[in-house]
Amino acid sequence: MPKRILQGTVVSDKQEKTVVVRVERRFTHPLLKKTVRRSKHYHAHDEAKSYKVGDSVSIEETKPISKLKRWTVVETTQKA
Numbered sequence: 001m002p003k004r005i006l007q008g009t010v011v012s013d014k015q016e017k018t019v020v021v022r023v024e025r026r027f028t029h030p031l032l033k034k035t036v037r038r039s040k041h042y043h044a045h046d047e048a049k050s051y052k053v054g055d056s057v058s059i060e061e062t063k064p065i066s067k068l069k070r071w072t073v074v075e076t077t078q079k080a
Contacts, residue, residue: 003061007077010055011041018069019046021059044071054080 008023024039044059051057056077064070 042071043068044073046073
């Protein structure tokens with residue numbers, strides 16, 4: 001089964017070896033037929049602590065690293 005890859009923005013880098021990434025998805029509301037934005041926060045592993053708040057990054061699904069971390073940062077799409 002392929003690993004999922006999501007793109008989002010780093011919103012917190014205060015934890016040790018962890019960044020919090022906000023991933024936004026857009027969909028059409030079934031009743032209102034308007035485009036709706038929803039976002040979700042993911043905790044992702046960052047071994048080198050090289051990502052800062054505002055960076056656009058890609059995260060990849062992985063085996064559980066801790067209680068909340070199931071993602072690792074793959075690459076930076078755009079620096080802040």
